[in-house]
Amino acid sequence: MYGVILKIINRLQRNPKRAATWQYLKFIRLNRETKPLILYPSYFSVFLILGFLMLASSKGLLSKDINEIGDSVAGLSGVLAFLWLIVTVLLQNRDLNLQYNEIKDMRAASESQAQSLESSQIFQTLEYLEVKLENISEYVRQRRNLIIEELENFSRQNRIMYNGNTMLDLVDAMDYFVVNSSDKDALEFELSNIRNDFTYQSYLRIQAIYLNIEEVVVAYEALMINVPENIKPQVTKYINAHKKSLMVDWCDKMLPYTEKLRHALMRAVVKHGIGPEANRHFLKIFAEKDG
Known part of the structure; x- marks a missing residue:
């Protein structure tokens, strides 16, 4: 060189x-x-x-x-x-x-990459969610059918109108237990506002309806576990669409009211001596725990 x-x-x-x-x-x-x-x-x-x-x-x-x-x-x-x-x-x-x-x-590149990752994350989550929703669809249908069946029997047993609309029929069934349905506090379902001549069978039907509604709500809530906060709105929208397709989108709204009615009826059963004595004994314990 x-x-x-x-x-x-x-x-x-x-x-x-x-x-x-x-x-x-x-x-x-x-x-x-x-x-x-x-x-x-x-x-x-x-x-x-x-x-x-x-x-x-x-x-x-x-x-x-x-x-x-x-x-x-x-x-x-x-x-x-x-x-x-x-x-x-x-x-x-x-x-x-x-x-x-x-x-x-x-x-700009980081933001673009973040958007791409978020889009990919949403797509993967929804794809996984679609499989899960398909798996619980039959379970939700069974819970819905049991609720409808209980409402039909409740309407027939207590001779109240059956509308064929699950949410309206549930409202009528709840209204049956209220002494003064025009009272603005009726939906609070206080013991003082609950009628004393309902049957124990009617209480059991409300109890069954409440439990089935709760199972539907819990089944959908379980799908939201571990879902990242940034994509929860998209996932929630997708789940709500599935609820609507199975006609159970009213369950979330009605769960708190049916739960309050259930607790009020439990105390009313004990107070008014409705149903078997042994059952009332256990209901009294549960009512005291619920406060």
């Missing part, structure tokens, strides 16, 4: 014209590769120094006193220092802009 370099140098020395061309091309390439913010100040500095040397030579600066020479050199140095200070500030400003743009691009 060293020998090759020596051969090239020798050829250039034997051919000065080629050497000059090579140096010129090297100079052109250097100018193209150098950034303008450095290149132009460098040229200006060189011309300034050459101008200073020419002026110093014409004025005989070297023959002057050392203080005069120092002042002249200090003036030139001050101009050059000020020039390169400006260049440094401009370079730092440009680098900061470049860093800002890079950070901005990185942030």
Whole structure:
């Protein structure tokens, strides 16, 4: 390798014209590769120094006193220092802009990646959820059919109108136990507002209806376990659509009311001596636990 370099140098020395061309091309390439913010100040500095040397030579600066020479050199140095200070500030400003743009691009890329990951996460969750919903569909239908059956029997037993609309029939069944249905606090189902002549069988039907509603609600709530917060709205919307397709979307709304009625009836059974004594004994214990 060293020998090759020596051969090239020798050829250039034997051919000065080629050497000059090579140096010129090297100079052109250097100018193209150098950034303008450095290149132009460098040229200006060189011309300034050459101008200073020419002026110093014409004025005989070297023959002057050392203080005069120092002042002249200090003036030139001050101009050059000020020039390169400006260049440094401009370079730092440009680098900061470049860093800002890079950070901005990185942030945009991160947001895009996050959106892609979220979309992928939603798709995978819904795909998994679809399988789970298919698995519980039959179970939910069975609970719904049992509720409808209990409401039909309740309507027949207590001679109240059966509408064929599960939610309306449930409201009528609940209203049956209330002494004054026009009372604004009727839905609180206080013991003082519960009639005392209902049958134990009617209580058991409300108990069965409540338990089936609760099982439907719990089955759907179990699907929300471990679902990330950021995709819960989409998952909830998907589950609600499934509830509506199976006609059990009313269960969440009615569960709290049926639970309150169940507790009130439990206390009413004990107070009014409705049903078998042994059953009332256990219901009294459960009512006391419920407070």
